[in-house]
Amino acid sequence: MLSKKTKYGLKALTYLASLETREPVQIAEIAKHENISQKFLESILLTLRRNGFLGSKKGKGGGYYLIKEPEDILMTAVMRVLEGPIAMVPCVSLNFYEKCADCPDENKCSVNKLMLQVRDSALEVYRNNTLADLIS
Amino acid sequence: MLSKKTKYGLKALTYLASLETREPVQIAEIAKHENISQKFLESILLTLRRNGFLGSKKGKGGGYYLIKEPEDILMTAVMRVLEGPIAMVPCVSLNFYEKCADCPDENKCSVNKLMLQVRDSALEVYRNNTLADLIS
DNA sequence: TATTACCCTATCGTTTTTGTAGATTTATAT
DNA sequence: ATATAAATCTACAAAAACGATAGGGTAATA
Numbered sequence: 070m071l072s073k074k075t076k077y078g079l080k081a082l083t084y085l086a087s088l089e090t091r092e093p094v095q096i097a098e099i100a101k102h103e104n105i106s107q108k109f110l111e112s113i114l115l116t117l118r119r120n121g122f123l124g125s126k127k128g129k130g131g132g133y134y135l136i137k138e139p140e141d142i143l144m145t146a147v148m149r150v151l152e153g154p155i156a157m158v159p160c161v162s163l164n165f166y167e168k169c170a171d172c173p174d175e176n177k178c179s180v181n182k183l184m185l186q187v188r189d190s191a192l193e194v195y196r197n198n199t200l201a202d203l204i205s
Numbered sequence: 206m207l208s209k210k211t212k213y214g215l216k217a218l219t220y221l222a223s224l225e226t227r228e229p230v231q232i233a234e235i236a237k238h239e240n241i242s243q244k245f246l247e248s249i250l251l252t253l254r255r256n257g258f259l260g261s262k263k264g265k266g267g268g269y270y271l272i273k274e275p276e277d278i279l280m281t282a283v284m285r286v287l288e289g290p291i292a293m294v295p296c297v298s299l300n301f302y303e304k305c306a307d308c309p310d311e312n313k314c315s316v317n318k319l320m321l322q323v324r325d326s327a328l329e330v331y332r333n334n335t336l337a338d339l340i341s
Numbered sequence: 342t343a344t345t346a347c348c349c350t351a352t353c354g355t356t357t358t359t360g361t362a363g364a365t366t367t368a369t370a371t
Numbered sequence: 372a373t374a375t376a377a378a379t380c381t382a383c384a385a386a387a388a389c390g391a392t393a394g395g396g397t398a399a400t401a
Contacts, residue, residue, distance in 0.1 A: 071293040073358070076316050083315035095378070104307035109359060115380075128367025129377045144319065157207040171240035179219035179339035180212050183280065186334070190326035198322070203315035209391065231345070244393055251347070263346045264400030 075151040077105045078113045079203070082122065082147065086139040086200050093125070093132030113151070120150045139201035148195055155195065156188040163188075211287040213241045214249045215339070218258065218283065222275040222336050229261070229268030249287070256286045275337035284331055291331065292324040299324075 080103045085094060096114060100107040114133050117123045124136045135142075148155055149164060159167035160175055161184045168175075175181050216239045221230060232250060236243035250269050253259045260272045271278075284291055285300060295303035296311055297320045304311075311317050 070290075071316070071320065072356090076294070079316050079319070080314075093378095097378090106359065108361090111379080125379065126367085127365075127377095127379045130368060131366085131378045133379090154206075158212070177341045178216075179341075180207070180215050182339055182341070183215070183330070183334060184207065186330045187327055190330050191323055194319070194322045194326050198319060203318055205313045205315075205318070208389095229345095233345095242392060245391065247346080248348095254346095261346060262400080263344085263398075265344045266401065267345045267399090269346085 072152060073109070074113055075148070077103070077110055078117060078151045079147065080105065081110060081114060081133075082117070082135075082142070082200055083203050085123075085133065085135050086142075087204050091134050093130065093134050095132040099133070116150065122147070122150070139204070140199050142200040144195040144198040144200075145192065147200070155191055156184060158184045161185045161188050208288060209245070210249055211284070213239070213246055214253060214287040215283065216241065217246060217250060217269075218253070218271075218278070218336055219339050221259075221269065221271050222278075223340050227270050229266065229270050231268040235269070252286065258283070258286070275340070276335050278336040280331040280334040280336075281328065283336070291327055292320060294320045297321045297324050 081099050084099055084103055088094065096107060096111055099105070099114075100110045103110075114123060114125075118125050118133065122136060122142065123133045125131065125133050145155070154162045154165040156162035156165070158169070158180060159165060160169045160172070160178075160181055169178075172178050172181070217235050220235055220238055224230065232243060232247055235241070235250075236246045239246075250259060250261075254261050254269065258272060258278065259269045261267070261269050281291070290298040290301040292298035292301070294305070294316060295301060296305045296308070296314070296317055305314075308314050308317070
């Protein structure tokens with residue numbers, strides 16, 4: 070299941086990308102337009118800023134704005150920041166690898182074998198989509 | 206994240222498929238061989254039986270056994286029973302469809318657009334793998 | 342009578358999602 | 372300059388949902 074954090078984050082990014090301007094947009098406006106709990110969105114935008122996707126400006130006339138062109142924002146990067154690992158099990162994760170506690174031999178593990186394929190296919194989708202591709 | 210339920214279920218199925226015999230195998234043996242909590246496995250095997258993957262026999266010499274050939278057990282079916290929807294959001298699910306509470310128009314939703322592709326790519330993997338393919 | 346699957350329930354721990362309360366920064370009007 | 376209003380930032384906390392596991396009793400079968 071996709072977490073609401075990721076869902077809301079994606080929606081917020083898409084909304085910002087869809088605007089003509091790159092001037093700061095207030096949290097309240099984004100939250101209202103996308104039907105998102107404002108306080109929750111606040112923390113999501115914060116992590117997007119900390120990870121280099123958004124810039125922010127405090128005080129009156131402040132808000133959040135895209136820091137890169139939508140064409141340059143890959144879904145692999147967005148998903149990893151918001152949702153975490155793309156792989157469904159740590160033992161096939163590229164960026165968050167961990168050995169399974171059970172499972173004596175990864176190469177003979179059926180779960181590993183299947184989830185490796187799933188990871189690769191998901192990865193291909195995320196690599197082929199930038200933020201610009203999600204705007205209709 | 207893949208639930209342990211699914212992980213354990215897949216391992217149990219693979220173990221049964223890897224055996225020469227189709228005679229009943231006790232829960233304890235499966236649990237021990239795959240390093241799984243026996244009590245947890247118990248409930249997993251039960252749902253696999255209720256969904257037509259396994260047969261069972263009570264009493265001495267009882268246990269669980271495969272009811273179909275490994276070649277005829279598709280991962281799409283196994284995943285849907287153990288993990289639930291293959292889609293990451295209900296609004297792109299084939300078997301568990303649900304409209305999003307927010308989101309006025311699915312066709313214009315960026316999350317929908319992306320997750321539709323992810324679903325299709327995962328589906329292709331699951332369709333191309335039977336239980337027989339997971340045995341090494 | 343022993344063995345094994347079946348079934349129900351309770352519990353513990355973690356993660357997700359949301360809410361509360363304030364502190365800090367900035368633009369603007371007076 | 373000063374006050375005011377408008378924002379983001381920070382830190383908790385709590386509630387809700389979910390995942391994983393354990394315990395104990397029942398029913399079927401050799």
